[in-house]
Amino acid sequence: MSSRDLILNRVRRALAGVPDVEIARAYRGPTSAPGDIRLFEQRVRDYRAVVHVVDEAGVADRVARSLAGRGARRVVVPAGFPSAWSAAEGVAAIADDPPLSAAGLDEVDGVLTTCAVAIAETGTIVLDAGPGQGRRALSLVPDYHLCVVRAARIVAGVPDAVARLDPTRPLTWISGPSATSDIELNRIEGVHGPRTLEVLIVT
Amino acid sequence: MRVALFVTCVNDTLFPDTGRAVVRLLRRLGVEADFPHAQTCCGQMHANTGYRDEAVRLAKRGVAALRGYDAVVVPSGSCAAMIREQYPRLAGPRGPFADAVARVVPRTYELTEFLVDVLGVTDVGAYFPHRVTYHPTCHSLRGLHLGDRPLTLLRAVKGLELVPLPGAEECCGFGGTFALKNADVSAAMCADKARAVLGTGAEVLCAADNSCLMHIGGMLGRQKSGVRVMHLAEILCATETAGVR
Amino acid sequence: MSVTFLGMPADRPFPRNAARAVRDSQLRFNLRKATGTIRARRAGVVAEAPDWAELREAGKAIKEHTLRNLDRYLVQLEEAVTAAGGRVHWAAGAAEANRIVADLVKATGETEVVKVKSMATQEIGLNEALLEHGITAYETDLAELIVQLGDDRPSHILVPAIHRNRAEIREVFAEHMSGWGRPAPDDLTDDPAALAEAARLHLRERFLKTKVAISGANFAIAETGTMVVLESEGNGRMCLTLPRTLISVVGIEKVLPSWRDLEVFLQLLPRSSTGERMNPYTSMWTGAAEGQEFHLVLLDNGRTGVLADEVGRQALRCIRCSACLNVCPVYERTGGHAYGSVYPGPIGAILTPQLRGMGSELDRSLPYASSLCGACYEVCPVAIDIPSVLVDLRSRARHSWPERAGMAAAGWVFERQGRLAALQRAGGRLRRFVPRRLPGPLGRWTDTRDLPEVPRESFRDWWDRTDGGRR
Numbered sequence: 010m011s012s013r014d015l016i017l018n019r020v021r022r023a024l025a026g027v028p029d030v031e032i033a034r035a036y037r038g039p040t041s042a043p044g045d046i047r048l049f050e051q052r053v054r055d056y057r058a059v060v061h062v063v064d065e066a067g068v069a070d071r072v073a074r075s076l077a078g079r080g081a082r083r084v085v086v087p088a089g090f091p092s093a094w095s096a097a098e099g100v101a102a103i104a105d106d107p108p109l110s111a112a113g114l115d116e117v118d119g120v121l122t123t124c125a126v127a128i129a130e131t132g133t134i135v136l137d138a139g140p141g142q143g144r145r146a147l148s149l150v151p152d153y154h155l156c157v158v159r160a161a162r163i164v165a166g167v168p169d170a171v172a173r174l175d176p177t178r179p180l181t182w183i184s185g186p187s188a189t190s191d192i193e194l195n196r197i198e199g200v201h202g203p204r205t206l207e208v209l210i211v212t
Numbered sequence: 213m214r215v216a217l218f219v220t221c222v223n224d225t226l227f228p229d230t231g232r233a234v235v236r237l238l239r240r241l242g243v244e245a246d247f248p249h250a251q252t253c254c255g256q257m258h259a260n261t262g263y264r265d266e267a268v269r270l271a272k273r274g275v276a277a278l279r280g281y282d283a284v285v286v287p288s289g290s291c292a293a294m295i296r297e298q299y300p301r302l303a304g305p306r307g308p309f310a311d312a313v314a315r316v317v318p319r320t321y322e323l324t325e326f327l328v329d330v331l332g333v334t335d336v337g338a339y340f341p342h343r344v345t346y347h348p349t350c351h352s353l354r355g356l357h358l359g360d361r362p363l364t365l366l367r368a369v370k371g372l373e374l375v376p377l378p379g380a381e382e383c384c385g386f387g388g389t390f391a392l393k394n395a396d397v398s399a400a401m402c403a404d405k406a407r408a409v410l411g412t413g414a415e416v417l418c419a420a421d422n423s424c425l426m427h428i429g430g431m432l433g434r435q436k437s438g439v440r441v442m443h444l445a446e447i448l449c450a451t452e453t454a455g456v457r
Numbered sequence: 458m459s460v461t462f463l464g465m466p467a468d469r470p471f472p473r474n475a476a477r478a479v480r481d482s483q484l485r486f487n488l489r490k491a492t493g494t495i496r497a498r499r500a501g502v503v504a505e506a507p508d509w510a511e512l513r514e515a516g517k518a519i520k521e522h523t524l525r526n527l528d529r530y531l532v533q534l535e536e537a538v539t540a541a542g543g544r545v546h547w548a549a550g551a552a553e554a555n556r557i558v559a560d561l562v563k564a565t566g567e568t569e570v571v572k573v574k575s576m577a578t579q580e581i582g583l584n585e586a587l588l589e590h591g592i593t594a595y596e597t598d599l600a601e602l603i604v605q606l607g608d609d610r611p612s613h614i615l616v617p618a619i620h621r622n623r624a625e626i627r628e629v630f631a632e633h634m635s636g637w638g639r640p641a642p643d644d645l646t647d648d649p650a651a652l653a654e655a656a657r658l659h660l661r662e663r664f665l666k667t668k669v670a671i672s673g674a675n676f677a678i679a680e681t682g683t684m685v686v687l688e689s690e691g692n693g694r695m696c697l698t699l700p701r702t703l704i705s706v707v708g709i710e711k712v713l714p715s716w717r718d719l720e721v722f723l724q725l726l727p728r729s730s731t732g733e734r735m736n737p738y739t740s741m742w743t744g745a746a747e748g749q750e751f752h753l754v755l756l757d758n759g760r761t762g763v764l765a766d767e768v769g770r771q772a773l774r775c776i777r778c779s780a781c782l783n784v785c786p787v788y789e790r791t792g793g794h795a796y797g798s799v800y801p802g803p804i805g806a807i808l809t810p811q812l813r814g815m816g817s818e819l820d821r822s823l824p825y826a827s828s829l830c831g832a833c834y835e836v837c838p839v840a841i842d843i844p845s846v847l848v849d850l851r852s853r854a855r856h857s858w859p860e861r862a863g864m865a866a867a868g869w870v871f872e873r874q875g876r877l878a879a880l881q882r883a884g885g886r887l888r889r890f891v892p893r894r895l896p897g898p899l900g901r902w903t904d905t906r907d908l909p910e911v912p913r914e915s916f917r918d919w920w921d922r923t924d925g926g927r928r
Contacts, residue, residue, distance in 0.1 A: 012757075013547040016709065019761035020528040023770075029525050032518040036511035036721065052734065111665040111699050131735035144747050145698045145740075149691065150665075167735075168720035176681040176716045177541070179746040182723075182739035187691040190731050191600035191616050192623055192649040194491040200599060200653050201660065202691025202738060221871065224916040225881050226909050231916035235926050247920050252871040258864060260829060262851030266868040273872070301845070354831035383786045387828025394826065395901035396476040400485075400790045401828070402906070430906030 039172040044129035044163035050210060052132025056185020057198050058206040068157060068211055072121065073097035075155055075207055081118035085109070085147055089140025094157060095121055105143050114146060119153030120203075125180075126173050127158045130166045132185070134158060134208065137178040145179055154203040156183075160212045216281040217245040218274075218320075220291045220422075221253035223443075227422045233449035234287045234323060240449075241331055245285060250277035256294040259302065261389045268302050268309075275299065275312040283330060284320045287445050289352030289421045292322040297355060322352065323445055324361040324420060334364045339452040341371030345414035346444075347405070347428065349421040350383050362420055362444055369447060375412045379404070386427035399431070406431045409439060420444045470822035474795035475787075487622045488789050495783045498732025499836070506728065516725045517840040519718050520774035523710075524764060530679040530712045531755065537682025541744020543751040548706075554756050555586035558671065558704055561752055562592050565702050567669045573686065573693045574598035575673025576777055577706045577756055579611060579799040583671070594671065595637070595663055597692035599656050606633040612793030612801060615730050615779040620792045623647040634659050660692065670696035674707045675776065676722060677753070680715045683743045684753070687726060687736045697740050702750045709755050710764075710773040722776065725838035730778035759812035768849040769811050774839040775804050781833035781843060787826055796823065803833035807846040815854055824850035859898065874917070881915035888913065 010018075046062070053060050063071045068091075076084060076097050086095045086102040095102050103109070103117060123141035124134040134156055136142045141157075148154050164170055174180060187202030198204065215238070219231040238245050255270030274295065278284050286292040296317055303310040327333050346366060352358045366374050385391065385401025392398075405428055409417050417432070419425050422443050429441035478484060503509050523530055535545045548554035562570055570587070572578065572594050584594040584605075596605040603618035604611050607629040611617030618626070627647040634641040634655070639662065641655045672693070676685040684705055686693050697703060713722065727736045745751045764770050782788045782802030793801030797819045798809040806823045815821045824847045827833075833843040856864075870876045888911040894903045902908070914922070922928075 011547070012549040012553060015549050016547055016755070016757045016761060017528050017531065019757070020531070020709075020764060023761055023765035024525060024527065027525055030518050030521045032515060032522055033511075034515050034721075036508040036515055036724075038720070055734075056737070115661070115665060128735075133735045138747075145694065149694045149698060167724050171717060171720040171723070176678065176683045176741065177743050179743075180739075180741040181694065182735065182741075184733070184735035184737050186737070187689070188737045189599050189653055189690045190495075191598070191603070191618060191690075192626060192652060193487070194494045194616060194619065195649060196731075196733075197649045197653050199650065200657055200690035200692070201597075201664070201695055219916050221877070225877070225884070226912065228912050228914060228916035228919055232919060232926060235920075239926070245925075247917070247925060249874055249917065252874055252877050253867075255871075258868060260848055260851070261860075261864065262824075262848070262854050262856060263864045263868070264852040266864060269868065270871055298848075350828070350830035350832075354835050381832075383828050383830035383832070385786065385828055387830070390825065390828045392898055392901045394472050394475060394787070394828075395904065396472065396479050397787050397790050397826075398828070399905040400479045401786050426909050427906065430902070430908065433907035434905065 037166060037168065039168040040165050042165060043161070044127070044165045044169070046160050046163060046210060046212065049127060049129040049132060049163050052129065053185070053208050056132055058185045058208055060208045060210065062210045062212060064212055068094050068209060069096060071209055072155065073100070076100050076119070079119060079153055079205070081153060083117045085114065085117050085120040085151060087122060087141055087143025087147055090121055090123060091141070105147060108144070111146065111150060114150035117151050119155060120147050120151045121155050121157070122148050123157050123159070124162060126170045127163045128167060128170045129163055133170070134183050135170060135174060136181045136183065137174060139178070145181055148181065148183070149202055152203055153205045155207045155209065157209045157211060160210060213282045214280070215243055215245045216278050216284045217247050218251055218278060218284050218286045218291070219247065220286065220288045222423050223287060226426070227443065230287055230422055230443040230445050233443070233445040234285065237336060237445060237449040238285070241333060241336060243331070246281070248277045254291045254294045256291060256298070257388050259294065259298055264302070271299050271302050272309055275309070275316045278316050279312065282319060283326065284316065285323055285326045286320060287323045287420070287443065288423070289322055289349050289356055289358065290423060292320060293351040293355035295320045322356050322358060322420065324358055324365055325356070327365060328361045335368035336365065336448050338369040338448045338450050339371050340369050340447050340450045342416050343373045343375060343414045344416045344418050344447065345375045345377045345409060345412040346380070347377055347384065347417060347419045347424065348380055349419050349424045352420050353381060358420070365444070365448060366418070372447070375414050377412055378408050384424050384428050386424050391427060402427055402431045406435065406437070410437055415440065417441045418444050418447055468797070468819065470818045471795055471826045472822060474797065475791040475826070478791040478795050484620055484792050485790060487620055488792055491616070491619050492783045492789050495732055499729060499780060499783065502728045502732055502734055506724065512721055512724055513838055513840055515721045516838055517774060519713065519721060520839050523712060523714055524770060524773055527709065527712070527764065530714055531709060533679040534677055534682060534712050537679065538744055538753050541682045543682065543744040543753055546752060546754045548754055548756050548758070551581035551758050554581050554706060554754055554758065555583055557754050558583060558706065559587055559590040559592065561702070561704055562587065562669055563590065565669050569593050569595065569667055570669045570671050571595050571597050571663060571667045571696045571700065573670065573672040573688065573696045574601045575706060576614060576799060577673045577708050578671060581706070581756070581758060583706065597660055597664070597696060599653065599690055602656055603629055606630065606637060610794055611799060613779060613782055614777050614800065614802070620794070623649055623652065626652055630655050638663060664695040664699060668700050669702045669704070670700040672696060672703065672705045674705050674711055675726065676719065677707055677712050678716050678719070679712050681743055683716065683741050685719065686740045689731065689737045691738055694738055694740055697742065704752045704754065706754045706756055709757055709760055726776055726778055729780040729836065729838040763811045766811065769807065769846055771841050772804065772807050772811060772846060774841055775808065776839060778838055780836040780838065784832045784836045786830060786832070787828065796826065803827060803843045804841070807843055807850060810850055821854045824854060878915065878917055881918065884911045885913050885915065
C-alpha cells in the first residue's frame with residue numbers, strides 16, 4: 010500500500026463515527042467601510058517604520074526627498090510603478106528587465122513599490138506581485154523599501170484583506186521592517202529583510 | 213432552602229477551624245447548613261493523579277451524600293471545581309450516575325459564590341484589624357472564575373487592610389501530588405510565591421483553599437517568616453465580639 | 458508499531474531533568490525575563506482585540522471541523538497543489554519523510570540547503586538525516602542558528618534559544634560562526650542589534666547563492682493549495698523566494714479548509730505567539746510560484762494515532778504559537794530541555810506522550826509535568842483543554858507500586874466515613890508524634906515545607922460533639 014493510502018486509511022479509521030462540528034463566525038468579519046487612514050499610519054509607526062502622509066501632487070517630491078535622505082542613488086522600480094513618482098533627480102531607476110540576479114539586487118540602494126492592500130488595524134501592507142510591485146525578491150533583498158500606499162487600498166482589518174486578495178498570486182504581508190524577538194524575546198528591528206521600511210500614504 | 217456543607221476531606225481532617233467558621237458565618241447570615249456525614253473526599257487527588265476508577269467510586273459516593281439539597285457549599289475552590297468540571301466527565305453522558313451528577317452540579321457553590329450570588333451579601337459584618345493579602349488560587353480563578361467575589365467580601369471587612377499580591381494569578385506550585393512528584397519545581401514555584409507574599413508586608417495570607425495555603429504556609433513556616441495563613445472563611449467569620457476563632 | 462521519533466533522546470524522567478534545571482540560576486533568570494516580557498506583550502494585544510473570544514471559538518471550530526474531515530481536505534489539498542504545478546509526497550513516518558527530502562535534494566545535484574525554522578523537520582531530525590547523505594542544512598532563523606552553531610538543542614517552539622541570554626549568544630557567535638561560514642566580526646558585542654547584524658552578514662551570501670530551500674508551513678489551504686509561512690526576520694522570505702527548488706515538510710494537521718479561514722488564524726497566531734498585532738512577514742504561495750520547483754511533503758509520523766483518541770485529538774488543533782509555554786509556571790522554571798522532546802511545555806506534555814507513546818520513563822512522566830493550574834488552557838488560541846488531556850493521559854500511565862498502594866489505601870479510607878473518622882481520631886491522639894521530616898517519598902514535602910499541625914479534633918467529631926456548634 011502506498012503511504013498516501015496508508016495515511017488516508019488511518020485517518021478514516023480514526024474518524025469512524027465522529028460527529029462534525031458547526032463553525033460559528035461571530036467575530037468581526039469583512040466590512041465595506043474603508044480603513045481608517047490615521048489608524049493605519051499610527052499602527053505602521055508602531056513597528057518603527059517611517060510614515061508620511063501626502064496628497065497626490067506631493068508624492069514625487071516626497072519620494073525624491075526620502076531617497077535623497079537615504080542617499081539612495083540606484084533604486085529598483087518594478088514595472089507598473091507610476092513613472093511620475095520615481096523621476097527623482099540624481100536617482101537611477103533600475104528596471105527588473107531582464108530580471109536582476111539576487112546578487113544584483115543586493116547591490117542596489119533600495120526599492121520602490123506600491124501595494125495591493127493595506128490593513129489599518131495591524132499596520133500591514135500586502136504585495137501581490139501586481140503592477141508597481143514586481144516579483145517577491147524585489148522588496149526583499151534591497152535593504153531599503155519605500156512603499157507608496159493609496160488611501161483607497163487601506164481596509165479596516167484582516168478579514169477585509171483576506172477577502173480582497175487573490176490566493177493564486179504570490180503574496181507577501183509586511184508589517185514593519187525585518188525584526189526578531191529571538192534574543193531574550195525583545196523585539197529588535199533589522200535582520201535579513203529590509204532594515205528600513207518607509208511608507209507613503211497618498212490621500 | 214436546604215443547604216449542605218461539603219467541608220472537604222482536607223478541612224475535615226486538618227483544618228476543622230475552617231469548617232467551623234463556615235458554619236458560624238452562615239448561621240450569622242441566617243442559614244443553617246447541614247453536614248451530610250456520608251461525605252468523605254471528592255476524589256480529586258485520585259482523578260488528578262491518574263486513578264480514575266477510584267475517583268469514580270468517590271464521586272459516586274459524593275453525589276449520593278449530597279442528594280436532595282438545594283445548595284451545596286464548598287469552602288475550597290479546587291474541590292468545588294472538581295465537582296463542577298470533572299464529575300460530568302467522569303460520569304459520561306448517560307446513566308444514573310450522570311443523572312445524579314447533573315442534579316448536584318448546578319447546585320454546587322464555592323463559599324464566596326454562595327455568599328455573593330445566592331445570599332446576595334458582600335458585607336458579612338466581619339471585623340479583622342490586620343494587613344491581609346489574597347492569593348486567588350488557580351481553580352478558583354481559572355476553573356470557577358470567582359473573579360472579584362473574594363476581594364469584594366474582604367474589602368467590606370471592618371479594620372482589614374487589603375494589600376495586592378504581585379503575580380497573584382500565578383500558581384503556588386501545590387497541584388496535589390505534583391508537590392511530591394515534581395517536588396523541586398513545586399518548591400521553586402512556592403519559593404517565588406512566598407517571596408511575593410513577604411514583599412507585601414502582610415501579616416496574613418488569605419485564600420479560599422486550604423490545600424494551597426498548607427503549601428505556601430508550610431514554606432512560610434519553614435522560613436520562620438511570621439506570616440500567618442488563613443482561610444477566607446475564618447476572616448469573614450471574625451467579629452469584634454467573637455474575635456478570630 | 459515502530460516508535461515515533463521526535464528529534465530528541467528520551468532518557469531520564471521529567472522530575473530528574475527538572476531538578477537539575479531549577480538549580481541553574483542563569484537559566485531561571487533568562488527564562489523568567491523572556492517569558493515575562495512575552496506574557497505582557499501577548500496580554501496587551503489580546504486585550505486590544507474586541508472579538509478575541511469569538512475568534513478563539515471560531516479557530517477551535519475550524520480546526521475541529523478540519524480534523525473530522527481530514528481525509529477529504531488532504532486529498533483536496535493534494536489536487537490543488539498539483540493543479541498549481543507543485544508535487545505532493547506522502548510520508549507515513551520520519552524515516553520516509555527524510556528519505557523523500559534527501560532524494561529530492563540529490564536530484565537537484567546540490568549538497569547545501571537553507572532552512573526556514575520548522576517544527577516538523579525538527580521533529581523528524583531532518584538535518585541529521587541529510588548529513589548522512591552528504592547534504593548540509595543551514596538553519597537561517599536567528600534562534601535556530603544559535604542552536605545549530607552552539608551544537609545545542611531547541612528549548613522552545615517559537616524561540617528555540619530562549620534559554621540563552623545575549624552574552625551567551627555572543628560567545629556562540631564569536632566562537633562558532635567561522636566553522637559554518639563567514640566569521641563573526643572581531644569587535645562583536647552582546648548588543649542585540651549587533652548580534653542580529655552579525656547573523657545578517659553571516660547568512661547573506663548563503664541566501665543569495667543556495668539553490669534549494671526546506672521549509673515547513675503554518676497553514677496549507679485545501680481549497681486553493683496555498684501554503685502560508687509566518688516569520689519575523691526575512692530569512693523565511695529569503696528561503697521561500699530565492700532558491701530554485703523549495704521543499705515544504707508539513708504535518709497533516711496543518712491543513713485548513715478554505716482561504717477565508719486565514720482571516721481567523723492570521724489574527725490568532727501573531728497575537729498569541731510573538732504578542733504582535735501582526736508578525737513582520739507572512740508569505741503565501743500556491744504551487745510552483747514565479748517559476749520555482751515546489752514539493753510538498755505531507756507528514757503523518759504518529760498524528761493519525763492521536764487523531765484516533767477521543768480526548769487527546771484536540772492536541773492536533775495546535776498552531777504552535779507557544780503561548781502555553783510562555784505562561785506555564787513549570788516551563789518557566791525548567792526550560793524546554795527537561796521535556797526531552799522538540800515539543801516542550803504544556804502542549805509538549807500532551808503531544809509527546811501521544812505521538813511517542815508512554816513506553817519510556819520520560820514519556821510516562823510528562824503528563825505529570827504540570828500543577829494543572831490551567832493557565833495554558835486560558836491562553837490557548839484554539840482552546841485546547843490541556844489540563845483535561847493531561848488528566849486523561851495520567852489515567853493511562855503505568856504507576857509505581859508504592860504509589861498504587863498509597864492510592865489504594867487512601868481510596869479504602871475514603872470509601873467509608875467511619876474509616877475516615879477512625880483515622881482522624883488516631884491522628885488526633887498521635888499528633889505529638891508527627892515527625893518534622895517525613896520518611897520516603899513524603900519527605901519531598903518536608904524537605905522544604907512544614908507540615909500543618911494535626912488538630913485534636915476533626916470537623917466531623919466537632920460537629921457531632923456540639924451538634925454543629927449549637928450546643
